[in-house]
Amino acid sequence: MNRYYRYSAYLKQKYARKTYKITLNIPSGCPNRDGTLSKDGCIFCAPDGSGHENAASGVALQTQWKTAKALIEEKYKAEAFIAYFQSFSNTYLPEEQFENYMQTAAQLDSCVALAISTRPDCIAESHLSFLSALKKETGVDISIELGLQSANDDTLKVLNRCHTAADVLDVGARIKKAGLELCLHMITSLPWDSERDVIHAAGIANELDCESVKVHSLYVPKGTMLEEMVRTGKVTLLSQEDFIDRTIVFLEHLDADIAVQRLVSRVTEERDSPYGWHKSWWKVLEELEAEMDKRDSFQGKNVNICGKTWYNIGD
Numbered sequence: 057m058n059r060y061y062r063y064s065a066y067l068k069q070k071y072a073r074k075t076y077k078i079t080l081n082i083p084s085g086c087p088n089r090d091g092t093l094s095k096d097g098c099i100f101c102a103p104d105g106s107g108h109e110n111a112a113s114g115v116a117l118q119t120q121w122k123t124a125k126a127l128i129e130e131k132y133k134a135e136a137f138i139a140y141f142q143s144f145s146n147t148y149l150p151e152e153q154f155e156n157y158m159q160t161a162a163q164l165d166s167c168v169a170l171a172i173s174t175r176p177d178c179i180a181e182s183h184l185s186f187l188s189a190l191k192k193e194t195g196v197d198i199s200i201e202l203g204l205q206s207a208n209d210d211t212l213k214v215l216n217r218c219h220t221a222a223d224v225l226d227v228g229a230r231i232k233k234a235g236l237e238l239c240l241h242m243i244t245s246l247p248w249d250s251e252r253d254v255i256h257a258a259g260i261a262n263e264l265d266c267e268s269v270k271v272h273s274l275y276v277p278k279g280t281m282l283e284e285m286v287r288t289g290k291v292t293l294l295s296q297e298d299f300i301d302r303t304i305v306f307l308e309h310l311d312a313d314i315a316v317q318r319l320v321s322r323v324t325e326e327r328d329s330p331y332g333w334h335k336s337w338w339k340v341l342e343e344l345e346a347e348m349d350k351r352d353s354f355q356g357k358n359v360n361i362c363g364k365t366w367y368n369i370g371d
Contacts, residue, residue: 066315199237312356
């Protein structure tokens with residue numbers, strides 16, 4: 057039994073061929089780092105903006121694409137590809153420059169979609185208008201990935217996100233209205249959150265009719281504020297068992313037609329701090345899936361409890 061709707065199944069259904077993401081790097085920034093909102097960034101965000109395995113942003117997109125595509129074609133026999141802009145906030149650069157990068161990416165060989173990771177406060181109507189027109193012009197699908205992380209505004213303050221859950225709801229609704237796809241990122245092992253907050257986050261994803269979600273565990277990269285907080289005892293991380301339990305609760309309250317891109321996050325060994333579970337992401341995933349089997353748990357099991365009535369997001 058498939059306990060949750062895997063992103064690979066979503067892609068196979070959508071494109072009828074094996075489809076993989078290729079991570080591309082552009083010189084984007086973040087208002088949470090340059091002093092516009094804060095200079096500290098989110099407490100869990102590494103100095104490289106979590107782009108742990110990216111090419112340098114100065115390398116031409118065509119070169120980044122060609123190199124990665126050749127490796128993935130050989131290893132996974134993929135036939136179609138998604139241009140994924142991951143590090144920092146990829147709409148946070150001059151709009152003309154952003155538009156040029158997206159136009160280039162949409163024309164890359166065998167590219168079927170763009171996935172653009174950004175913050176809710178870095179999406180203007182002009183971005184949505186441009187991307188909607190680009191989708192119509194090229195036939196390439198476009199997905200915006202937003203970091204919700206928590207549905208609890210007090211937790212978002214601790215994380216130094218400098219936005220609220222309502223901001224995500226507002227922008228998410230406008231993204232969908234523009235005819236673009238939406239992916240929400242959620243951290244299910246935040247020590248400041250309760251199980252109720254995790255259920256509320258599933259409700260937000262349901263309310264927005266997201267195409268997909270990404271679930272993260274709270275890992276601790278080197279050089280982050282979180283590393284200092286854990287080292288000095290200001291925060292105690294949740295156990296792996298707590299993470300698994302909360303993630304299962306999240307999935308049980310998530311609509312069954314929302315694809316799950318990821319259930320466990322990871323950081324490269326050289327960027328990992330001494331704190332955390334120190335277990336391979338795939339091993340944690342195996343144990344999570346085994347626990348779902350044990351409980352006879354599945355995505356959407358309790359969605360009638362969560363429903364689509366948590367929030368009124370308007371038009």
